[in-house]
Amino acid sequence: xxxxxVQAPAIPGMExxxxxxxxxxxxxxxxxxxxxxxxxxxxxREPFVIAIPPPNITGALHNGHVMFVAYQDLMIxxxxxxxxxxxxxxxTDHAAIATQAVIxxxxxxxxxxxxxxxxxxxxxxxxxxxxxxxxxxxQQLRRLGTSADWTRERFTMDEQLSRAVxxxxxxxxxxxxxxxxxxxxxxxxxxxxxISDLEVEHETLDGHLWHIRYPLKDGGHIVVATTRPExxxxxxxxxxxxxxxxxxxxxxxxxxxxxxxxxxxxxxxPEVDREFGTGAVKITPGHDPxxxxxxxRHGLPVVSILNxxxxxxxxxxxxxxxxxxDGRRAYVAYLxxxxxxxxxxxxxxxxxxxxxxxxxxxxRISEQWFVNTRPLADRAAQAVxxxxxxxxxxxxxxxxxxWMEMIQPWCISRQLWLGHRIPVWYCRACGETMVARTDxxxxxxxxxxxxxxxxxxxDTWFSSGLWPFSTLGWPxxxxxxxxxxxxxxxxxxxxxIFFWVARMVMLGLELTDRLPFHxxxxxxxxxxxxxxxxxxxxxQPGDDPAEIIEPYGADAFRFMIVTSTSEGADLRINxxxxxxxxxxxxxxxxxxxxxIGAMERADDETEAMAAPTIVDDWITAQFAALHADVVRxxxxxxxxxxxxxLHEFLWSEFFDWYVEAAKIRLYSGAAGEARRAAATLAHxxxxxxxxxxxFMPSLTEEIWHHFRDAGGAPDAPxxxxxxxxxxxxxxxxxxxxxxxxxxxxxxQGIRNARHESNVEPGxxxxxxxxxxxxxxxxxxxxxxxxxxARVEPLSFHPHGTQFDDPAVTVRTAGVEVNLPLAGMIDLAxxxxxxxxxxxxxxxxxxxxxxxxxxxxxxxxxxAKVVDNERQKAAAARSALDQIEERLQALPPRS
RNA sequence: GGGCGCGUAGCUCAGCUGGUCAGAGCGCGCGGUUCACAUCCGCGAGGCCAUAGGUUCGAGUCCUAUCGCGCCCA
Numbered sequence: 001x002x003x004x005x006v007q008a009p010a011i012p013g014m015e016x017x018x019x020x021x022x023x024x025x026x027x028x029x030x031x032x033x034x035x036x037x038x039x040x041x042x043x044x045r046e047p048f049v050i051a052i053p054p055p056n057i058t059g060a061l062h063n064g065h066v067m068f069v070a071y072q073d074l075m076i077x078x079x080x081x082x083x084x085x086x087x088x089x090x091x092t093d094h095a096a097i098a099t100q101a102v103i104x105x106x107x108x109x110x111x112x113x114x115x116x117x118x119x120x121x122x123x124x125x126x127x128x129x130x131x132x133x134x135x136x137x138x139q140q141l142r143r144l145g146t147s148a149d150w151t152r153e154r155f156t157m158d159e160q161l162s163r164a165v166x167x168x169x170x171x172x173x174x175x176x177x178x179x180x181x182x183x184x185x186x187x188x189x190x191x192x193x194x195i196s197d198l199e200v201e202h203e204t205l206d207g208h209l210w211h212i213r214y215p216l217k218d219g220g221h222i223v224v225a226t227t228r229p230e231x232x233x234x235x236x237x238x239x240x241x242x243x244x245x246x247x248x249x250x251x252x253x254x255x256x257x258x259x260x261x262x263x264x265x266x267x268x269x270p271e272v273d274r275e276f277g278t279g280a281v282k283i284t285p286g287h288d289p290x291x292x293x294x295x296x297r298h299g300l301p302v303v304s305i306l307n308x309x310x311x312x313x314x315x316x317x318x319x320x321x322x323x324x325x326d327g328r329r330a331y332v333a334y335l336x337x338x339x340x341x342x343x344x345x346x347x348x349x350x351x352x353x354x355x356x357x358x359x360x361x362x363x364r365i366s367e368q369w370f371v372n373t374r375p376l377a378d379r380a381a382q383a384v385x386x387x388x389x390x391x392x393x394x395x396x397x398x399x400x401x402x403w404m405e406m407i408q409p410w411c412i413s414r415q416l417w418l419g420h421r422i423p424v425w426y427c428r429a430c431g432e433t434m435v436a437r438t439d440x441x442x443x444x445x446x447x448x449x450x451x452x453x454x455x456x457x458x459d460t461w462f463s464s465g466l467w468p469f470s471t472l473g474w475p476x477x478x479x480x481x482x483x484x485x486x487x488x489x490x491x492x493x494x495x496x497i498f499f500w501v502a503r504m505v506m507l508g509l510e511l512t513d514r515l516p517f518h519x520x521x522x523x524x525x526x527x528x529x530x531x532x533x534x535x536x537x538x539x540q541p542g543d544d545p546a547e548i549i550e551p552y553g554a555d556a557f558r559f560m561i562v563t564s565t566s567e568g569a570d571l572r573i574n575x576x577x578x579x580x581x582x583x584x585x586x587x588x589x590x591x592x593x594x595x596i597g598a599m600e601r602a603d604d605e606t607e608a609m610a611a612p613t614i615v616d617d618w619i620t621a622q623f624a625a626l627h628a629d630v631v632r633x634x635x636x637x638x639x640x641x642x643x644x645x646l647h648e649f650l651w652s653e654f655f656d657w658y659v660e661a662a663k664i665r666l667y668s669g670a671a672g673e674a675r676r677a678a679a680t681l682a683h684x685x686x687x688x689x690x691x692x693x694x695f696m697p698s699l700t701e702e703i704w705h706h707f708r709d710a711g712g713a714p715d716a717p718x719x720x721x722x723x724x725x726x727x728x729x730x731x732x733x734x735x736x737x738x739x740x741x742x743x744x745x746x747x748q749g750i751r752n753a754r755h756e757s758n759v760e761p762g763x764x765x766x767x768x769x770x771x772x773x774x775x776x777x778x779x780x781x782x783x784x785x786x787x788x789a790r791v792e793p794l795s796f797h798p799h800g801t802q803f804d805d806p807a808v809t810v811r812t813a814g815v816e817v818n819l820p821l822a823g824m825i826d827l828a829x830x831x832x833x834x835x836x837x838x839x840x841x842x843x844x845x846x847x848x849x850x851x852x853x854x855x856x857x858x859x860x861x862x863a864k865v866v867d868n869e870r871q872k873a874a875a876a877r878s879a880l881d882q883i884e885e886r887l888q889a890l891p892p893r894s
Numbered sequence: 895g896g897g898c899g900c901g902u903a904g905c906u907c908a909g910c911u912g913g914u915c916a917g918a919g920c921g922c923g924c925g926g927u928u929c930a931c932a933u934c935c936g937c938g939a940g941g942c943c944a945u946a947g948g949u950u951c952g953a954g955u956c957c958u959a960u961c962g963c964g965c966c967c968a
Contacts, residue, residue: 017933202968350968395898399966402897406967495966529906531964564907564919569899570964574906576920579933583919586933594930638910644918659930667929748937755937761926790928856951865913865952872914 020553096419189310225277419457465503602678618740621732
């Protein structure tokens, strides 16, 4: 409790436990002031570019967004340190429909509406909103350590990006890829706007199937089944299957729409499902996609019965003006009163809902702008087939291709106020349509100045689809565009692969003639502890990143994200794991404190630095292996494995073993020995900081500066962030690695035996090691065993030496360790222990012998594998011999 | 209806191209104020890798089917 009594030399500025929040805010500002987020000017450096998935300005960032920061900042920092001119372009998205909805909600609270305040005032409100939330989002991103180049920050509604949108629209129009037409679209009655197919969410619901007697003009009726009876008001035919015997005679007849009196034909069409309902169906081309296609084939008229707010229009006769749901009830009641309702049965069916507000989407006929995606999709698919566009996880490529194959025209006009206005003008005088890059003053056909601009705006994804190039200056050939386009990796959530990724690929190929990026990395969804998705519409307490960052730190949060999942898998936000990451940060902090202290303690140049020991060679080799692994893993997008590898190395090898072993030379060795240990400590810490920096940037940067203050890495750059990560070193000393692995096994064996024999942890005990062949290194590194296993005296004996006194024996690493725990041995316990070990060894032997006696195995398996089994068998046999000896040497029980 | 993913220690999850992969963190048990760290250290218990077949000398790791969970598309 009295921390002041700790005798370790205090490192100024490193007192106490790691304080993430102080460190993280400190370094972020320094990095930015030093201009480190901008890409290198050195044109010899190959660029590495990521365009941020621009967050919607509808609100603040939640924990789900932290995922993209974790992965993208990792990649950007990694490649920056690998020598690339790294550019991360930040920005935000206006999110037309979503942002309009939240602003309208705010207006409603104020007792007004957008219609009341008008378009200009609405626009003012929008920019006000954008300033508030846009800056809040960028503040959040900064707090997370986002090393993006803020001097290149963009917003989809910026003047330049808006110009790109207009250019894109005009070009596509000129090539006939954008067109206007009256089609059946998904209509959201809440937004009073068309929405795209992707914005419709299908949900399976329990509903009803109404069987209705459709009156025939010549008397009698034909029974049809429908889930939406009110749409009968818009029927223009009744259809049956051409081969359906039941209705053959009725085809060509005439039915009459009840309550309306419209006469409609009975037609035959092979698309009718004879199994559904009665086999006869009503046809409503104005409100059903299948019926629409059938209507096209048969030249049926289209009747629309809905107003834009979902109420029934004049075509609905006496039901006009009613809400669609009330209209359904009223019309069904009418049918029933007329004796036309045969029966109603329960029925589950799939119903489309608006992604934004959840209201039931109505197919509705209207005039909209579309992108003919077919040719664009073919090119996008080709890029995947070519291998020029790669996906992580790979399965996303198949998903992408399937969607591209089935792609439908993309409805891009929205009946909203917020967004990029469609650059189309109509002449009121002559009806001319003008699609123009600059606002026209007069009609290009008749010269009239009586022009009106299309009132609609574009789907927000149209502008986001240009993001990787519009942010770099396109359509102009700016220096940035020339140097940084195409970008490299597109990293985002797997939920917007079609909304966003697919559109960028299609539009990028069409407009820039290049893929906007070569690699797509998709992360999974952030989930709450209960498994529900973290998203704006499901915002829960605790979803605010600040609630995690403040207590644990952004580094810890990010490290947890990266190391807790595999590629593309969903991530449950788990505070326990974040806490563990924070503990890891603290561990590194304390470990670094020790290394820096060691460097200062060993700063005595009066004696030449001693040669490395095998323990030095071991950790150097282990670090080299780590370095190679991390480079390989990160550069093959296996970030989680890379992070876990760093964690494992630092904690379980460097701190648990090397640091403990280094203390021998630091505290009691000669100055030259201490220098060598300190140098090795410094070498490993330095390299580890570099490798870990992209995962935990602030922590490592902080340590780096203390490290350099103590004389570490004198030739390296001032900033860790700007320090290179070199190519992996050549592999290290394999012999030393094996030898130290044996030393560790011996220590672990002794510790285990001590614990089982209830030896007090602090007590020194005698140990005798019976060597088996060439193992001088154990004698040479005897201090390793003495200190870490707490044994004294430690003696060495040739193979075959027998001790008769009561002792606990441990066989490991090819040696036998004899612990004469006089007076401390519980013979029963030791008996049991040996018997248990004999069982285990017998099992090992049996397994190996069974394998080896199988000729198929010895002949077909690789020699290495077979040899390995032979060694296992030999080791087991020799151990069994020793166990037998010990058992016999033990005094009889009882 | 079509497609995809997941089911591994009590919990949350790793296990890349089949042969030391049966692992980590947390939790749990026992024991620790040793000079970086109690946000710590040491030792340990816990899993027939959903089920049933198959391929193979050898399968959490590949194939098929089944059960359970989740998602996407129509």
